[in-house]
Each structure stands twice: as C-alpha cells, then as structure tokens.
Amino acid sequence: MSRKTYICNPKPLFNPPKNAKKRSAFILYAMKKASEIDVARNKLNYTLLPVDPKTGNVLVRFRRLNEHRACAMRAIVLAMLYYYNIHSKLVEASIEKLSDECGLSTFSDSGNKSITRASRLISNFLEPMGFIKCEKTNSKKMSNYISKKIFLTPMFFALCNISEKKINYFLSKSKNLIQGGESQKIFLSFSDIKIMSKMDEKTVRKKILNALINYYTASELTKIGPKGLKKKIDIEYSNLCKLRKQK
Template structure:
C-alpha cells in the first residue's frame, strides 16, 4: 500500500497536471490571421513530441554546453511546454519575432504559476519549459539587469525559424506573414504622414515599448509603497505634528528656489492641500 501511495504521489507531483493556455479576459482585440492560425494549430498539436527534439542536439541556454538527455520529456514537462507554446504564439509579434510579455505573464496565462501558503508566486515550471525550448534553439532570451532598481527587466524573448516548424508552420509562411503585417503597419503610418518602418526599426520600437511598460509598472509599485509609508506616517502622528512636518518640507523647498512668489496665504493653502492629501491616502489604505 505504501509503495502504491508513493508511486501515485510521484506521478502527480505538480499543482496543475493539465495546464492549458487561457486567453486573458480583458483582451478584446482580434488576433492577426497568422497568430490565429498558429494558436489553432498548436492547440490541437502535441508540440512537445516535435521530431526536432529527437533530431537536434541540445545546448544549455547559459553555458552553451551540450545537454545529454537519457530520455525524452516526462508527461508533466511535455504538458508545460505545450501550454507555454500556446501562450507564446498568442502574444507573438509577427514583425519583430518577439514575445512582448514576461515569463511571469506567460506562466500565469498557461496555468503554470503557483502560489505558496505564504503568498509567494513561483513560475519555475514555466521557466524550466522555456529552458528546454532555448536548449533546442527554438527561442532565445536574455535578462536585462537594471542597476538602479536592482531588478530584472522582463526577458527579451525571440523566436527562431525552428519555432515555427515545431508550431506546425514553416519559416516561409512566417516571412510572408511578417511582410504583410509590416506593409499594413506602414499603410497606417503613411495615412498619418509618417515615414515607413523597416523591420529592424519595428523590432527596436517593440523592444523599447516592452522596457517602457516595465518602467511604468515599477513606477506604480513604487507609488504604492510610498502611499503605504504615508499611511503609516499619518497613523503615528496627530494633525499638529503632520502640519509642522509639512511646513518644514515646504520651507526647505522654498530655500531650493521652488514656489517663487508664494505668499503667506499661499503657504497656508499649500500646507492644507498636502495635509488633506495625506489624510485621504491614509484612509484609502485602511
């Protein structure tokens, strides 16, 4: 009996044994025809059993050393690869050949993200599947380290020609689709009186957009932390202390050349405005 229980536990050691990509509910746009074709194809295709996984040599995504496989993917890794690829073809930017979302987003939409009892999110299952795709030359990706915020930007994920063969298409169909998509984009730019884009420029803009989105999200996170600090500050101090602290801050700003022409009445008004804002934020955090 004990052996049977252990065997069953070993066979189902993942939280979601049958992950499937789910399109985000807030996405209302129509997919480009080529993306839709890829989504339909990979949804009914076991891409983890692609012949290239048996034919091509695998190399570690970081060290580039050969990976010696004694067996093929087990069923849980295979299902993870299938779900992850579905998410990738959905988000694929046809022109640039990039996946303009993070691995975290891909993991969540693919059913590969888990949350611990402590509330910590893990996307390890998705990243391991991505490592396999990279090892066989289906995708490339790199993580950009931001020295200022000491965080990684979302991975710069790009697909290769092999990716489309695995997805049931081919590089020639991708080339045709990206040329059509670029022509459609340039038609819209021409109507606005703007210069047409080259494929290189379109790729560069796509990557810049991804970085900008990452910065905006971090700014939002920083604002949330700042508001929490303000709420804690308001909870520790009474109104008189807060008013004094705000007045000192504005006085410092005046010494730095800010608020030129500020009158005494204007000074009082500014203090009252900031005090009201702090109290409003504090109530929102309760």
C-alpha cells in the same frame, strides 16, 4: 511526497486574458496550426541536440520531456504565439504572465508565488533545444527570478509546423498594409474563428458586424458610416475565408 502529489495542475491550459485586444491574422493562423498537432511529441524534441546557451557546448546529460513537462509545453507554446510580435520576433509577455495564464504558477501556504515550472521549462528545455532565445533584462519582476526577454526562433515555428514561407507571407502583407496607411485588424478571437468556420456566410457576417460594433465606440462608428462598416465586414470575412484554407 509522490510525483502525483508534487505536480500541481497536471493538465495546464492556456487561457487568454478576457477583453484583450484582438490578435493579428498571423497569430490566429499560428495558434490554429500549433493546436492541430502535438508539439510536445514532435520528432524535433528527440532529434535536435540540446546546447548550453552560455557556452554553446552540446549538453550530454539532458532531461527530455516527461508527460508533466509535455503538458506544460503544449500550453506555453500557445501562450508564446499569442503574445508574439512578428516584426520584433519578441514574445511580449513576461515568464510570470505566461506562467499565470497557463495555470503553471503555484502558491505556498504562506501565499508566495512560484513560477518554477514555467521557468525551468523555458531555461532547461525550450532554450537549450533552440526553440527560443532569451535575453536577461536589468529589472526583476519577482524576487529570485530574473526577468527575461523571449524571442521565438525559426525552429520554434518548425515545431508548430509553420513554414518560413508562410511567415514571410504574413510579414510582407503586414508591412505593405502599414506602408499603405492601412492597418489590418482581426476582430475575432481564436475560439470565435473555430466556431464560425462551421457557420453559413450570412450568420458569419452578422457575427462580424456585432464584433465590430463592440470594438468601436459610437463616435467611431458614426465616422466609419454604413459603407465603411460594410467594407470592414467584407475584409474580415475575406480574412476568415483565407484562414479556413490555410490548414
């Protein structure tokens, strides 16, 4: 069997689930930064020494990125950012979920699912390179695959060209909002923000209004009132302007 035949879906892409809750300002910023560069060709992939997570020893024989693994990495990095919790540093998604939404899962003729492509990328590359840390859990999501918790490390964000200073900025801002009794909400998707960055202010505000109307129930909108709704539009527009500048 040729290599081309063996690889299923040679150009995987991360497709966020429809109707999922909107992501935080940090996640939108981080995904934007990661999508602007080729994370699979970052020099860190070739200069860092891979280490065995179990022993701490440098791995002398180590498989670097071929093009198929590079394609998988580009997709799964965005997926990990999408599900990242900035407070716990945890990727709030299983390997199976990441594999499914990146188009990396395959099925045999008998209908059995395999997440080997994603699992090997995580266990045999991302973790030894120090981009992530994994912890095994007691439960098993699938037979033959041990469920793991995935934590993103500072090196992961260096890979995505995201500075520690920027992470601390979002973290501090988030904590201040929570302590002040406010919760910052971004009602626009990653793709929405990319499209709206080219629109004029009036059009953008109208789209934000529609997003808010779709997000809240009728009773919630009544409680918010016209003044409250205008304030939320101002906040969301301000957030969008900040994201435009943070390139």
